Amino acid sequence: TQLLEQSPQFLSIQEGENLTVYCNSSSVFSSLQWYRQEPGEGPVLLVTVVTGGEVKKLKRLTFQFGDARKDSSLHITAAQPGDTGLYLCAGRAWENAGNMLTFGGGTRLMVKP
């Protein structure tokens, strides 16, 4: 079983601050995804990273896949109240016969105006 641990579990910051969320595992993943979930909704895919060391940017969000493909980070610059939500990382193992993802426990972010 591949476990993904996210930290911090909770984060409350003021609008305009920067933050980083971490997703760590002892297992190697062929790819890793980040989702954001808002209250009353299902998670929505933000990005997929595939190559070790890969960095992807989505407006104020920067995603990085670790060189060893065991960890990832999400950095948000100048956070806004609209960034509030539950951020989930999810990894796909190499030996996965299907399309199965293992999800982390999530980081709940609150950005106060």
Place this chain on the structure above:
Amino acid sequence: GAGVSQSPSNKVTEKGKDVELRCDPISGHTALYWYRQRLGQGLEFLIYFQGNSAPDKSGLPSDRFSAERTGESVSTLTIQRTQQEDSAVYLCASSFMGANGYTFGSGTRLTVV
């Protein structure tokens, strides 16, 4: 349809009763997944359907839980003799085989009283 549809959106049931949750995946998506999300927590895998293959039931927490899928269309998750610890949001997702990300429905919020 355009997205993954789940029904009902909310369900309150008495302890000991059976409930049936429905998921309509995106047309053409071969894979379908059920997850459980307890309040404030991450996603707990329940079951995975891929085409006509035998489903991966490894995440079902007890024999009170079962799920069916008709071909590559609708799926139902049945919980028999519900218990209070079954209270959670049940999320369904679908994807193309080999595709990157999942598309989630908005979930069914189950409350067992």
